[in-house]
Amino acid sequence: MSLENFRKETKDWLEANCPQGMRQPIKSEADICWGGRNWTFASEDQKVWLERMAERGWTLPTWPKEYGGGGLSKEEAFVLKEEMKAINARSPLDSFGIWMLGPALLKYGTHEQKLEFLPPIARGEIRWCQGYSEPGAGSDLVSLRTKGVLEGDHYTVNGQKVWTSYADKSDWIFALVRTEADAPKYNGISFLLIDMDQPGVTTKPIKLISGKSPFCETFFDDAKALVKNRVGEAGQGWEIAKYLLSHERAGIVSEAAFGGLNPVTAAHQSGEVDADGKMSDPILRGDVARLTIDGLAFDATMRRVKEEADHGEGVGARASLLKYMGTELNKRRNELNMSALGYDGLLWEGEKESDGEVARSWLRSRANSIEGGTSEINLNIVAKRVLNLPGA
Amino acid sequence: MSFVLNEDEQMLRDSARAFLAESAPVTALRALRDEKSPTGFSSELWSSFAEMGWSGVLVSEDHGGVDMGYAAAGLVLEEMGRTLASSPFLSTSVLAATAFNLAGTDAQKSKWLPRIAAGETVIAIALDERARHNPDHIETRAKKDGNGFVLSGKKRFVNEGAGADLLIVVARMDDDQIGLFMVDPKANGVSREDRRTVDSHVPADFTFDDVKLDGDAFLSGADDSDAAYRRLLDAGRACQAAESLGVAEQAFDDTIAYISEREQFGVPISSFQGLQHRAAHLLGELELARSLVRRALTTLDTQPSQAPLWCVAAKAKATQVSRLAAAEGIQMHGGVGMTDEYDIGLYYKRAQAAGEFLGDDAFNAGEVARMSGY
Numbered sequence A: 001m002s003l004e005n006f007r008k009e010t011k012d013w014l015e016a017n018c019p020q021g022m023r024q025p026i027k028s029e030a031d032i033c034w035g036g037r038n039w040t041f042a043s044e045d046q047k048v049w050l051e052r053m054a055e056r057g058w059t060l061p062t063w064p065k066e067y068g069g070g071g072l073s074k075e076e077a078f079v080l081k082e083e084m085k086a087i088n089a090r091s092p093l094d095s096f097g098i099w100m101l102g103p104a105l106l107k108y109g110t111h112e113q114k115l116e117f118l119p120p121i122a123r124g125e126i127r128w129c130q131g132y133s134e135p136g137a138g139s140d141l142v143s144l145r146t147k148g149v150l151e152g153d154h155y156t157v158n159g160q161k162v163w164t165s166y167a168d169k170s171d172w173i174f175a176l177v178r179t180e181a182d183a184p185k186y187n188g189i190s191f192l193l194i195d196m197d198q199p200g201v202t203t204k205p206i207k208l209i210s211g212k213s214p215f216c217e218t219f220f221d222d223a224k225a226l227v228k229n230r231v232g233e234a235g236q237g238w239e240i241a242k243y244l245l246s247h248e249r250a251g252i253v254s255e256a257a258f259g260g261l262n263p264v265t266a267a268h269q270s271g272e273v274d275a276d277g278k279m280s281d282p283i284l285r286g287d288v289a290r291l292t293i294d295g296l297a298f299d300a301t302m303r304r305v306k307e308e309a310d311h312g313e314g315v316g317a318r319a320s321l322l323k324y325m326g327t328e329l330n331k332r333r334n335e336l337n338m339s340a341l342g343y344d345g346l347l348w349e350g351e352k353e354s355d356g357e358v359a360r361s362w363l364r365s366r367a368n369s370i371e372g373g374t375s376e377i378n379l380n381i382v383a384k385r386v387l388n389l390p391g392a
Numbered sequence B: 001m002s003f004v005l006n007e008d009e010q011m012l013r014d015s016a017r018a019f020l021a022e023s024a025p026v027t028a029l030r031a032l033r034d035e036k037s038p039t040g041f042s043s044e045l046w047s048s049f050a051e052m053g054w055s056g057v058l059v060s061e062d063h064g065g066v067d068m069g070y071a072a073a074g075l076v077l078e079e080m081g082r083t084l085a086s087s088p089f090l091s092t093s094v095l096a097a098t099a100f101n102l103a104g105t106d107a108q109k110s111k112w113l114p115r116i117a118a119g120e121t122v123i124a125i126a127l128d129e130r131a132r133h134n135p136d137h138i139e140t141r142a143k144k145d146g147n148g149f150v151l152s153g154k155k156r157f158v159n160e161g162a163g164a165d166l167l168i169v170v171a172r173m174d175d176d177q178i179g180l181f182m183v184d185p186k187a188n189g190v191s192r193e194d195r196r197t198v199d200s201h202v203p204a205d206f207t208f209d210d211v212k213l214d215g216d217a218f219l220s221g222a223d224d225s226d227a228a229y230r231r232l233l234d235a236g237r238a239c240q241a242a243e244s245l246g247v248a249e250q251a252f253d254d255t256i257a258y259i260s261e262r263e264q265f266g267v268p269i270s271s272f273q274g275l276q277h278r279a280a281h282l283l284g285e286l287e288l289a290r291s292l293v294r295r296a297l298t299t300l301d302t303q304p305s306q307a308p309l310w311c312v313a314a315k316a317k318a319t320q321v322s323r324l325a326a327a328e329g330i331q332m333h334g335g336v337g338m339t340d341e342y343d344i345g346l347y348y349k350r351a352q353a354a355g356e357f358l359g360d361d362a363f364n365a366g367e368v369a370r371m372s373g374y
């Protein structure tokens, strides 16, 4: 089918199938559909939208059809994205399965593993969380100590993970586990898929400065992980983890670049504008202008990198640079939102459900440069792998 | 619109890089400075730009040019920035050619564009009147006088002013619209004062004292002369930004080379995290500037009506990043960064001067805010 026909069909299909309630910008966390066994849909529209999109494989447009994807070419997927944007359609499904595990399974999984795990991700039936960080292993992830001992057809897993986002809401966890006790530390880690619906896995939420508890401590006490659910070889976990991290970084960046409140709108909301609609504080206006410039520059850079990737110049370690730049930018945007709102930005709890939203977003944004590798770690990576400066 | 260079563009960039490294390395700028060159550029180099086919980059084939567009002009300027090549390319081949393209009559185009393409003339744009770039503050007047005009006013820091054989003067007309006027710098009533600047260029101040101009001195081919002036400024900004980008890139490359070779505490200083993080951050800033410059240039070529915002954004970013790259470069060089022997100081100077022309980052950020409606 020609791209023009595809565009027309897509447009017609979206027009007929995207519920009105899903054609509005995302207003709060609850508007994002994460899926999973325990998911309660925020609305009937959200449910219908997921079902319809999943049936076409369009929750994951470029994945192969046999694994629940849409089998679209890059160009077609881009058209789909454009047409969705044109009617303000929300993403039907967002999940760690989509951003992180999926790409890793596509690359490293066996055919059987793909058949078993990918379609439920595409349909939003199973929700995944990421078990990497441990109390003693954050930036220095490779020193992780959660242990797996091979016993027949399974590993017995013991240890603790921390900062596991949404662990209490997830069904399965992809975890880094030290299975090869005698191997050098980079070669002793395996990438295990573990069903959390078992007595050996427990989670405990951690309360954050944003007032929310989106992440947990995760404990493994004689938890069972089937050997057939190990991705890659025993000891190949670190390689897979790094591959997955680059996708995670790309995900955080596109999230960071994704709209949300901007300081100009914020200034209008707080009334800090002149009669002619210009921001009344000239210095703040200047800071906002520099943010606008860097925002334009960042968007253009993302496009350039995508284009270069299509021409075969892999993104590679430059993902670290984009993650660093994008997340610092998002923090700046949030800070300027707060400045433009002034006292109004400080609101935390009140009658309105939306009270505190801006402050929560501002607080949440501080994590952007910590999660998925801190800014400092990403700068280390850029220095070493992009600039080829000597390692410490 | 494409970020990735096509084959022609790659060839252009490669040949520009090779040619300038050979014919206009940093030592050439040092020589111009040390000899106190009266114009601040080498006429020989300028002629060779024509031989390379660059002078006519914005001139149509009918008029003897190669008509490759702003993206191509930007590539040449970026390479010029890398070697600090001093040449009337921006003022003549970009700004003057754009002025004729946008506002020239057929007769004016037929007369001047072939000369630009052949590298036979040096044309300077006389624009600013104040210490900081301010395109609205134009007090120079071109009063109608019979069939011609009488020009009076003052212009400051006209690039290539010392070596120009034609000026294009920005002046206000009787209806307060901006017009562009061709003026012979040797004409009666024109006086010139050369100003040597920190980057070893030689711009000049001009005073016009009731200078009599023929009617055809006015570039009268545009429907809206004021709008043509704005578009000229935008094109200039994107192209000047391209040169600044080149300055930033080479300052960065020189710095990485230096820290990789210099040892302290028994190891290359490039192994220190304090320097690594600054270098990695700079690389990020360079990437942002590079994307904006390319975006501005290609938009000028393909969707000119969308270009203004990209042009001011690119100019702001390239100014900021080139100054940062050179300043960080000096710091990372340590003591030798302060010596005349090392090039990094020359980059610092050029970044400052190139940044000033057509508005620095503060000015252009203000334009971004204005265009964005806040």
Ligand SMILES: Cc1cc2nc3c(=O)[nH]c(=O)nc-3n(C[C@H](O)[C@H](O)[C@H](O)COP(=O)(O)OP(=O)(O)OC[C@H]3O[C@@H](n4cnc5c(N)ncnc54)[C@H](O)[C@@H]3O)c2cc1C
Residues within 6 Å of the ligand: A129, A130, A131, A132, A133, A134, A137, A138, A139, A140, A162, A163, A164, A165, A166, A215, A367, A370, A371, A372, A373, A374, A375, A376, A377, A380
């Ligand atoms: C919102 C959020 C969600 C997260 N979700 C998950 C998840 O789902 N799963 C998961 O496994 N983990 C998750 N994490 C954990 C995250 O990956 C870690 O917090 C992160 O890798 C940093 O580790 P740490 O917290 O132990 O900090 P540390 O490593 O102790 O770092 C503390 C400070 O020291 C700096 N530092 C450390 N090493 C160096 C160095 N070599 N050079 C320079 N500076 C250095 C760091 O940059 C940082 O500023 C999440 C974190 C956040 C904030």
